[in-house]
Amino acid sequence: MGKYLVIVESPTKARTIFGILGKEYEVVPSMGHIIDLPAKRISVDVDDGFTPHYRVIPGKKKILTELKKKAKGKDAVYLATDPDREGEAISWHIKEKLSGKGNAFYRVVFHEITEDALQEAFAHPGQINLHKVNAQTARRVLDRIVGYNLSPLLWKKIVRGLSAGRVQSVALKFIVEREKEIGKFVPTTTFGVEAQAYARDHSFPVVVEKFREEKAVFENEHDARECIEILTKEEFHLRGIEKRKQKRRPPPPFTTSSLQQEAYNKLRFSSQKTMMVAQRLYEGIELDGKHMGLITYMRTDSVRVAPKAKQEVSDFIAGSFGKEYLPEKPHKYKEKKGAQGAHEAIRPTRAARTPTEMQNILAGDEMRLYELIWNRFVASFMKETVIEYAKMRIASSSAECVADGRRTVFDGFTKVAGQSEDSLLPPLRKGDAVRLDEFTLKDHTTKPPPRFNDASLVKLLEEKGIGRPSTYAPTVYTLVKRNYVRREKGVFIPTDLGVKVSDLLVEHFPGVMDEGFTAAMEEKLDQVEEGELEWNSILEEFYPAFKEKIEEAKNNIKKEVQYAGKECPKCGAQLIIKWSRKGRFLSCEKYPQCKYAESITTGVKCPDCKEGELIERRNRRGQRFYGCSKFPECRFTSRTLPDDNDNQNTQDTDGPKQ
Secondary structure, three states: OOOEEEEEOOHHHHHHHHHHHOOOEEEEEOOOOOEEOOOOOOOEEOOOOOEEOOEEOOOOHHHHHHHHHHHOOOOEEEEOOOOOHHHHHHHHHHHHHHOOOOOOEEEOOOOOOOHHHHHHHHHOOEOOOHHHHHHHHHHHHHHHHHHHHHHHHHHHHOOOOOOOOHHHHHHHHHHHHHHHHHHHOOOOEEEEEEEEEEEOOEEEEEEEEEEOOEEOOEOOHHHHHHHHHHHOOOOEEEEEEEEEEEEEOOOOOEOHHHHHHHHHHHHOOOHHHHHHHHHHHHHOEEEOOEEEOOEOOOOOOOOOOOHHHHHHHHHHHHHHHOHHHOOOOOOOOOOOOOOOOOOOOEOEOOOOOOHHHHOOOOOHHHHHHHHHHHHHHHHOOOOOEEEEEEEEEEEOOOEEEEEEEEEEEEOOOHHHHOOOOOEOOOOOOOOOEEEEEEEEEEEEEOOOOOOOEHHHHHHHHHHOOOOOOOOHHHHHHHHHHOOOEEEEOOEEEEOHHHHHHHHHHHHHOOOOOOHHHHHHHHHHHHHHHOOOOOHHHHHHHHHHHHHHHHHHHHHHOOOOOEEEEEEOOOOOOEEEEEEEOOEEEEEEOOOOOOOOEEEOEEEEEOOOOOOOEEEEEEOOOOOEEEEEOOOOOOOOEEOOOOOOOOOOOOOOOOOOOO
């Protein structure tokens, strides 16, 4: 038994830290929070300074008993939970439950699980940061008050079991508003002209940029074809070549938001998957007989890098690529407003531990994410890429065409980050004759704004100041889990239920659903963490007006009865449209006396049996699919809704079974 007790959150983190600290330290996991607000009641005394009434989480009593037992007789108890508000709160609650046993309690904070970082942290232990604890308390109480007051209104209007939240509801509003924009969008089509140019035994593409001194964008096909007819009869020459060099600075190392965005764009990882894989890399593995973490803490909004890591990566770049790849001074990256400067960016714990070196140690998702993080970090300390852009202007009596090219003068950081291929223009001279042939018509139809995906939604939340690094992934996960949105081909589409919930909240609680309000709350929570604001003052300012809105909504919100225009085949009464957490369905108006119910059909004939209509269903994992209303006689299923006129059998044999 060790002389000292170290408490962390997870078993993996405990094993890694024990492997570094040695036998004098007993390292045990708390399995996350052991104290929280009870789930089935609000548990906040709004009349007594918004005092939260915490309880031991069901199922965690055994863990708490074990922690108390292990703390007995120890020279010191070190609280080594994560270096953020949640981690600080976990440590505080554990200390509160274990204190009074004669132990000395210390808080140790580190941003990477390595030998050097742990030795430094344990050599200089501190005390729990109560400002951080207060900020977490304020967030928890605020979200509990909002959720436990809004959710019952959704139950009253729609169906029991729905939830609303301060951050998730605003994120849902963004998705719903975008879907409405798409629905209202009216596309327009314009036409342009391209051609193939020939000169000095070279061939290259050109675009007609101007025609008769006007921009060569035509509103109809006839005008564009008239342009082509005229240009086929004209002679062209090279009017001139414009060249310019441009330096491209590398992007900063990853924060939580930028990592989630890049992991989606490059690897197609969801926000939740990115954080799960990053957690494993942070908690570490056994390498060369030692336990160590491979990346720094992955919940951060800072791009700061420790001086020691800066020197190490600079030495690595000079040794691996040459000193010419090092800038004269390391790049300075702007921190976002409110970023927690005590945190670091997400980076590998050792720059010299290259992806090539790790290929025999890591595999699959861990390897792919590690390589992404390593490339971004090393590139951020390398010299700018220098690119020469060239533009040829080729003219006739009535038109001007352009050909664009690019050449990498110095690859710089793209040697690690990867670069686009060069497109070189032929070596022509001013005045050279150029022959244009193979004119083609290119139509361009405007597209509606794109639906949100993991990357673009997280980016918007960060830009609007909504949520913090620890909240992005849980927010997205909750929207999908609650069936407010569904993922389809990587994008979020609001369900009928999600639209109804969002519209209801926007109508009755525009203040809470306003992104400005949510962002302002985040800033106030940051002020609490900095010790500039009392935590319960946020609630005292917010609650009176919110309570008034709640009382007003209770009187005004009534559940609508929407008749479907069909009779119940069981008793002859009218069928009405009802809601469940999975969406809409038809139910007999005499329920519960008559329990007849049926799914709402899509109006699309089954392409297999040609008799039934397709019905939207959900499998056990909550994934949407379409099945025939004649089931079990017809077992057609499809992940997508086929065209009603498509008579082909598009049965998805790998799809979910009804």
